[in-house]
Amino acid sequence: MTDMRVEIAGVELKNPVITASGTFGFAEEYAPYMELSGIGAVGLKALTRGERQGNPPVRIAETASGILNSVGLQNPGVDEFLRTIWPRIRNIDTVRIANIAGACVEDYLYVTERLNDTEIELYEINVSCPNVKHGGVNFGTDAKTLYGVVSEIKRISKKPIIVKLTPNVAHIAEMARAASDGGADALSLINTLTGMAIDAHTKRPVLANITGGLSGPAVKPVALRMVWEVYQAKLGLPIIGMGGIMTGEDAAEFMIAGADAVMVGTATMRDPAAAENIAGELERFAQEEGLQAVRELTGSLSIE
Amino acid sequence: MIKKQFAERVLENRLIAENTYLMRLTCAEEVIRLFRPGQFAHIEIPNAGELLLRRPISINYVDSTKKEVHLAYNVVGKGTERLSYVHPNDVIDVLMPLGNGFQLTDSMKKVWLVGGGIGIAPLKSLTCKYPDREYTAFLGYRSKSCVYEVKDFEAFAKTYVTTDDGSYCRKGFCTDVLLEEIEKSGAPDVILACGPHLFFRSLARVVEKIGGIPAFVSLEQRMGCGTGGCATCVCKVGGKHKKVCLQGPVFPIREVDSLYD
Numbered sequence: 113m114t115d116m117r118v119e120i121a122g123v124e125l126k127n128p129v130i131t132a133s134g135t136f137g138f139a140e141e142y143a144p145y146m147e148l149s150g151i152g153a154v155g156l157k158a159l160t161r162g163e164r165q166g167n168p169p170v171r172i173a174e175t176a177s178g179i180l181n182s183v184g185l186q187n188p189g190v191d192e193f194l195r196t197i198w199p200r201i202r203n204i205d206t207v208r209i210a211n212i213a214g215a216c217v218e219d220y221l222y223v224t225e226r227l228n229d230t231e232i233e234l235y236e237i238n239v240s241c242p243n244v245k246h247g248g249v250n251f252g253t254d255a256k257t258l259y260g261v262v263s264e265i266k267r268i269s270k271k272p273i274i275v276k277l278t279p280n281v282a283h284i285a286e287m288a289r290a291a292s293d294g295g296a297d298a299l300s301l302i303n304t305l306t307g308m309a310i311d312a313h314t315k316r317p318v319l320a321n322i323t324g325g326l327s328g329p330a331v332k333p334v335a336l337r338m339v340w341e342v343y344q345a346k347l348g349l350p351i352i353g354m355g356g357i358m359t360g361e362d363a364a365e366f367m368i369a370g371a372d373a374v375m376v377g378t379a380t381m382r383d384p385a386a387a388e389n390i391a392g393e394l395e396r397f398a399q400e401e402g403l404q405a406v407r408e409l410t411g412s413l414s415i416e
Numbered sequence: 417m418i419k420k421q422f423a424e425r426v427l428e429n430r431l432i433a434e435n436t437y438l439m440r441l442t443c444a445e446e447v448i449r450l451f452r453p454g455q456f457a458h459i460e461i462p463n464a465g466e467l468l469l470r471r472p473i474s475i476n477y478v479d480s481t482k483k484e485v486h487l488a489y490n491v492v493g494k495g496t497e498r499l500s501y502v503h504p505n506d507v508i509d510v511l512m513p514l515g516n517g518f519q520l521t522d523s524m525k526k527v528w529l530v531g532g533g534i535g536i537a538p539l540k541s542l543t544c545k546y547p548d549r550e551y552t553a554f555l556g557y558r559s560k561s562c563v564y565e566v567k568d569f570e571a572f573a574k575t576y577v578t579t580d581d582g583s584y585c586r587k588g589f590c591t592d593v594l595l596e597e598i599e600k601s602g603a604p605d606v607i608l609a610c611g612p613h614l615f616f617r618s619l620a621r622v623v624e625k626i627g628g629i630p631a632f633v634s635l636e637q638r639m640g641c642g643t644g645g646c647a648t649c650v651c652k653v654g655g656k657h658k659k660v661c662l663q664g665p666v667f668p669i670r671e672v673d674s675l676y677d
Contacts, residue, residue: 137645141662144420145511145643157647165657170638172648174495177466179640186647186657328468381641382460382468384421384511 114398115405118373120350121272121297123233125152125207129391132354132377133158133211138197145384151391153207158238161219163189173309173318178330179378180309182321185213190223213238217264228270235271240278240303252278255290262294272297279305284338285345292347300352302335328378332356336369343370343411360393367409426506433564435491437500443485451478452517453541454634454666457487458642460509461498471495472639474538488537514642515665518608520546528604532556532611543572556590559583591618607631620675631669635660
């Protein structure tokens with residue numbers, strides 16, 4: 113038996129597989145399809161200060177081995193979440209990660225403060241949503257701004273914070289370092305790559321928002337490279353890797369590149385039970401490899 | 417736990433009209449028990465290669481004796497094209513039944529079904545759940561080659577058929593016939609509709625004109641997960657972005673903002 117437990121910023125996960133924010137609703141939607149207790153943690157949909165309707169439809173386009181989305185942080189707002197949704201999911205038997213988004217520092221602080229007295233174990237700071245003009249991507253693409261917002265949140269946060277990095281930057285390791293300097297307890301990467309899809313017949317963009325975020329196997333090589341770069345920067349922070357993970361072997365590759373845990377997003381859109389299945393596949397992979405503990409995979413990339 | 421993901425065997429997948437296929441699948445007891453007309457199946461395309469997303473297909477009929485579910489679909493892109501290649505005995509992964517579906521109260525005796533094109537398919541399933549209502553069907557097809565299942569409707573409903581080009585039955589839109597029928601035999605207790613957006617707009621005008629009749633439409637949107645998790649398949653309903661997969665696909669016509677702007 114391989115020990116599948118991993119630790120992220122002092123929080124123990126029963127296995128390294130987490131659902132990626134924005135692809136798993138508020139977790140309760142998935143109870144008909146899987147055992148929520150079978151995965152390491154659930155990443156909840158991004159929460160903002162007030163309710164957000166998000167972008168107009170069409171919000172999704174299928175591309176070769178990928179998906180473009182332009183949801184735009186639709187959510188009921190943190191207060192409504194706490195009033196109606198949180199009571200329904202507070203007893204689910206796995207670690208809960210709230211995703212915090214905002215248009216300005218005060219918004220992030222408001223959401224953080226409101227969640228501080230819940231039993232939510234971890235926060236993921238969304239400084240990288242590409243689909244909202246002020247959806248945080250501005251915070252995530254400039255090292256100084258990123259440092260600023262992370263340190264402000266860290267100052268008031270009662271939970272460890274994971275900073276979610278955007279791949280839409282020249283040097284991901286530089287951003288990782290800024291987040292680390294600002295007080296991040298862990299890093300997650302990558303958010304989606306900005307892209308677009310065009311209908312040649314109508315000469316119109318497929319998405320009403322024109323551009324969207326690309327995810328799925330199409331981005332996996334980019335994501336692996338970025339996880340490896342951040343791992344090599346030796347910041348001493350746990351890394352949660354994601355980008356096109358569809359199988360247990362994909363998850364293993366991210367861990368080999370340097371990730372301590374992984375997030376599964378697009379795969380859930382194909383198969384609602386994907387995260388649980390991937391956790392099972394990763395466990396079988398680790399057993400076949402004869403590992404005592406799955407965490408032995410982290411950073412095990414062999415370079416001759 | 418209510419199970420909604422199944423591996424089902426294809427019994428038949430055949431062309432029933434131009435670009436229109438009927439797929440018959442085995443189906444679990446749970447699906448028969450849970451099914452409401454207007455719900456859909458979210459199908460994983462076998463051997464889909466680079467196509468990651470499932471395809472939402474409305475449920476055309478549920479045969480509780482044979483334990484079969486029927487789906488009718490148009491080939492509109494690469495995914496549905498590959499679906500049309502599926503053979504009998506292939507096993508496909510299906511999420512079903514999804515969505516809210518049409519719901520009739522006991523007082524809704526006189527029911528009008530108004531369908532356009534592939535939107536006609538889900539309306540047939542009303543008889544599976546509510547066999548004892550007084551149905552009238554208004555079916556609009558593009559042209560004669562696209563006509564399917566008219567006989568099935570005639571078996572349980574007074575049926576009017578129109579084609580856009582007049583190549584079969586009456587020329588025009590089926591919404592034109594609605595007003596005439598109201599004059600002839602009075603208004604129904606409820607109108608249930610499925611079809612393209614422009615069709616809904618003309619239906620909305622008719623409903624406004626006659627006033628006071630509850631009318632429900634089944635909306636279509638580009639969809640991701642189908643399970644409420646990704647929030648991509650929204651439509652603006654009552655001023656808010658509602659998830660078609662979970663809060664829909666059926667909404668009261670008067671609340672669908674895009675039909676009145």
